[in-house]
Amino acid sequence: MAAVDHAAHPPLANQSSRVDARTLGMFLFIASEIMLFGSFFTIILVTSSFTMHWALQAIKRGNRSGLKAGLSLTFLLGLTFLLTQVLEYSRIGFAPHTNAFGSVFFGLTGLHGAHVFVGLTLLAFATTRAFRGHYTEDEHLGVEIPGIYWHFVDVMWIVVYTTVYIL
Amino acid sequence: MPNPLRSESEAFRFLLGTVVYFALIAIAGVINAWAGLVVFIVLTIAVAWWWWRSRQPAPPRQAMGVRSGPPGENRILVIANETVGGAPLLDKLKELASSSEDAARVHVVSPALNSPLRHLASDEDPARAAAQERLEHSIGKLKEEGIEASGEVGDGDPLQAIEDALRTFGADQIVISTHPEGRSNWLERGLVTQARERFAVPVDHVVVDLGEQS
Numbered sequence: 001m002a003a004v005d006h007a008a009h010p011p012l013a014n015q016s017s018r019v020d021a022r023t024l025g026m027f028l029f030i031a032s033e034i035m036l037f038g039s040f041f042t043i044i045l046v047t048s049s050f051t052m053h054w055a056l057q058a059i060k061r062g063n064r065s066g067l068k069a070g071l072s073l074t075f076l077l078g079l080t081f082l083l084t085q086v087l088e089y090s091r092i093g094f095a096p097h098t099n100a101f102g103s104v105f106f107g108l109t110g111l112h113g114a115h116v117f118v119g120l121t122l123l124a125f126a127t128t129r130a131f132r133g134h135y136t137e138d139e140h141l142g143v144e145i146p147g148i149y150w151h152f153v154d155v156m157w158i159v160v161y162t163t164v165y166i167l
Numbered sequence: 168m169p170n171p172l173r174s175e176s177e178a179f180r181f182l183l184g185t186v187v188y189f190a191l192i193a194i195a196g197v198i199n200a201w202a203g204l205v206v207f208i209v210l211t212i213a214v215a216w217w218w219w220r221s222r223q224p225a226p227p228r229q230a231m232g233v234r235s236g237p238p239g240e241n242r243i244l245v246i247a248n249e250t251v252g253g254a255p256l257l258d259k260l261k262e263l264a265s266s267s268e269d270a271a272r273v274h275v276v277s278p279a280l281n282s283p284l285r286h287l288a289s290d291e292d293p294a295r296a297a298a299q300e301r302l303e304h305s306i307g308k309l310k311e312e313g314i315e316a317s318g319e320v321g322d323g324d325p326l327q328a329i330e331d332a333l334r335t336f337g338a339d340q341i342v343i344s345t346h347p348e349g350r351s352n353w354l355e356r357g358l359v360t361q362a363r364e365r366f367a368v369p370v371d372h373v374v375v376d377l378g379e380q381s
Binding site for chain 1: 175182186189
């Protein structure tokens with residue numbers, strides 16, 4: 001009879017982990033979500049650096065349309081990043097007080113998000129000025145300085161992303 | 168090391184470098200943890216080597232001796248640290264002043280020498296105050312000898328300090344005053360040789376042994 005029972009029901013899976021399989025599944029799902037959001041964030045920010053660089057190169061050649069398009073795209077990409085981060089915070093499934101990772105995650109990404117907000121403010125000024133006809137081939141420091149800051153924020157994101165999402 | 172955020176273009180290149188650096192480590196790490204570690208070590212050594220190379224002295228740049236003073240003036244630029252008030256230096260300046268029929272005009276640059284730690288912390292006030300004190304003492308002594316003298320506190324890097332001073336004080340001659348061989352950090356770094364290679368102005372070297380003087 002024992003042989004018949006064995007044939008009717010597959011043997012129980014060996015569970016070496018102390019974590020319940022369903023809970024572990026949810027952890028893995030959240031981890032994959034974090035990776036997805038993280039990759040998405042990285043692509044958005046790195047792309048925004050390219051558009052920022054394009055904007056400055058455009059005005060250096062006297063191309064005002066390129067300047068306006070580049071700055072607008074950079075601003076929109078930065079805004080997308082920030083809004084996506086807010087969305088992620090609301091759905092992430094853990095809070096800063098949940099565990100150590102939660103504290104580190106919200107601390108690092110929140111601080112970086114604050115820097116993105118400052119960068120967006122600078123970009124908003126630069127974009128508005130660009131549409132008002134400011135900046136020329138020789139006078140474009142008002143684009144250069146937000147550009148430096150924006151690239152710096154991106155570099156910091158690469159470090160945060162590697163630390164929080166990958167390692 | 169050049170400042171990677173000096174301009175937007177350099178900041179952009181720095182970002183691309185950072186992306187490549189972390190991406191290679193991450194990709195290797197995903198394939199195999201040990202491969203990630205190896206890539207991290209190799210890339211970090213490569214970056215450190217590049218940083219070390221970029222710290223080497225800049226290639227010689229000549230023609231940094233554009234005259235800015237009136238004709239009939241013998242313009243001498245002096246660069247000195249603690250030895251600024253030393254007797255051999257004063258003797259050399261008197262000798263140079265008397266060797267020409269033109270009126271001597273001396274401009275003393277006293278570099279704000281700082282410790283690496285304070286330099287990193289941008290804490291330069293004490294170094295500048297000490298350099299200013301040495302400078303005033305030196306100018307006072309020169310004036311006592313009847314030599315018209317002015318001065319300024321310069322960059323902590325003596326080569327940079329000379330270059331900065333030459334932009335506003337076009338000199339006919341540069342005098343570098345140092346401690347003796349073995350005690351002089353400037354000599355160890357080859358300051359005199361580098362200055363001769365870099366500036367199209369005659370460079371004299373004076374050794375001041377403060378221990379011997381006292």
